[in-house]
Amino acid sequence: MPDHADLIAALRGAGLVGPGEVVFQPLAGGVSCDVWKVDGPQGPVVVKRPLEKLRVMADWHAPVERSASEVRWLQLARDVEPGMVPEVLANFPALNAFALRFLPGCPVWKDELSAGHVDQAFAAEVGRRIARVHARTAGSAEVQAMFPDPAMFRALRVDPFLRHVARNNAAVSAPLNTLADRLDAARIALVHGDVSPKNILIGGQGPVFLDAECAVYGDPAFDLAFCTTHLLLKAVWLDRADLPAAAAAMVAAYAAQINWEASQALLARAGELTAALLLARIEGKSPAPYLTDPLHRQAVRRQAIALLLAPRAIDDLVAHWERTPE
Ligand SMILES: Nc1ncnc2c1ncn2[C@@H]1O[C@H](COP(=O)(O)OP(=O)(O)O)[C@@H](O)[C@H]1O
Ligand SMILES: [Mg+2]
Structure with a gap:
């Protein structure tokens, strides 16, 4: 597992994880991103950070700044119909990462x-x-x-x-x-x-x-x-x-x-x-x-x-x- 010190500090700053040990549970998917579930004082959150290289094809590179456009899309869609997206709880542009509310019990x-x-x-x-x-x-x-x-x-x-x-x-x-x-x-x-x-x-x-x-x-x-x-x-x-x-x-x-x-x-x-x-x-x-x-x-x-x-x-x-x- 990579060192998540930067991400943990950011999540802590946003009040999304507590002072103790932080466990990153990988979620299904993950072709183009690292996606984890993390438990915290406000309930579970999803933390997402794009990968530079997609896992499907070794030679398929993609810009990592794409977390910014994902956050912008989620926020615009929420204005259209709040129930159609998970709420964005925090955005960490400097880390190319963001946190969403985890929606329990929702099948894919x-x-x-x-x-x-x-x-x-x-x-x-x-x-x-x-x-x-x-x-x-x-x-x-x-x-x-x-x-x-x-x-x-x-x-x-x-x-x-x-x-x-x-x-x-x-x-x-x-x-x-x-x-x-x-x-x-x-x-x-x-x-x-x-x-x-x-x-x-x-x-x-x-x-x-x-x-x-x-x-x-x-x-x-x-x-x-x-x-x-x-x-x-x-x-x-x-x-x-x-x-x-x-x-x-x-x-x-x-x-x-x-x-x-x-x-x-x-x-x-x-x-x-x-x-x-x-x-x-x-x-x-x-x-x-x-x-x-x-x-x-x-x-x-x-x-x-x-x-x-x-x-x-x-x-x-x-x-x-x-x-x-x-
Ligand atoms: N807010 C959420 N609540 C519950 N499950 C989620 C949430 N966000 C992502 N997931 C789960 O994680 C998986 C991967 O998330 P996704 O955003 O599709 O990333 P990827 O780019 O890796 O496909 C989803 O298919 C879903 O099962
Ligand atoms: Mg996906």
């Missing part, structure tokens, strides 16, 4: 989905809440100024998920590079950047969003596409019809909140991005770890490539998604 949505518990209303609420953050922040020069640096989103999302796949797959490199250029240029609303079932807790008042370290002022279609991709991949893995149905419920609830642009334009972009992200989860630097069956991989690859060459709007894409290999 991914675990529930993997166990076959698919709640359509919950999926719809995921779409609605994410769209509300987009609606609140769209066209805001002030919010854009709070997220001036797209470098983290590029390093963690655009490059590994889109440009890397484009380099290795000539058949779809043109549409992928076009999508990557467009994502780089977009300045539409505040994007979370990692809306995945593993980063959503099932809270007492609905979905709680974690892990906004890729947050960027960019294209909100990315968040909808990213989460939809996860649900469609799990539909293939588990061969469950209720997972595309959950994706459809999420997309419909999201679409109902779009008030900053024409819905069809956003749903069209989200469809293209979903195709790209589906392929990236097979061929990119961050493959879906559970999709190991070659038939499953082929079913996703075949549909993703067809969709990149002949895009569909995301609602249409979800409605036509095939769970089983041909």
Whole structure:
């Protein structure tokens, strides 16, 4: 275990740990961050500090200052809907670390989905809440100024998920590079950047969003596409019809909140991005770890490539998604 003296001093200064010994209990996750649970006089807290090198790929470096944008995202989302994020209890920018209130007894949505518990209303609420953050922040020069640096989103999302796949797959490199250029240029609303079932807790008042370290002022279609991709991949893995149905419920609830642009334009972009992200989860630097069956991989690859060459709007894409290999 590294020496946490600096972090302990900061936590003590914030009144989050007592004078005695401080135990750092690692939490699940931890691909890109050290995340611990620490007990203190105000109850358990989560302490998070990004890693310089991501654990999935030895050569995948990312700027460590991304804790600052995660904190800013959490605070903005809390203004939109307090129950949708854990409270930020302390921010230690000099240490690239921060502390959140630990939410006890809240399962991770991914675990529930993997166990076959698919709640359509919950999926719809995921779409609605994410769209509300987009609606609140769209066209805001002030919010854009709070997220001036797209470098983290590029390093963690655009490059590994889109440009890397484009380099290795000539058949779809043109549409992928076009999508990557467009994502780089977009300045539409505040994007979370990692809306995945593993980063959503099932809270007492609905979905709680974690892990906004890729947050960027960019294209909100990315968040909808990213989460939809996860649900469609799990539909293939588990061969469950209720997972595309959950994706459809999420997309419909999201679409109902779009008030900053024409819905069809956003749903069209989200469809293209979903195709790209589906392929990236097979061929990119961050493959879906559970999709190991070659038939499953082929079913996703075949549909993703067809969709990149002949895009569909995301609602249409979800409605036509095939769970089983041909
Ligand atoms: N405030 C919290 N309350 C309860 N559990 C949490 C909280 N924050 C994080 N966790 C748990 O820790 C895991 C990792 O946190 P996350 O922010 O997603 O970090 P990472 O970047 O390592 O994925 C989550 O999947 C969740 O299980
Ligand atoms: Mg996470």
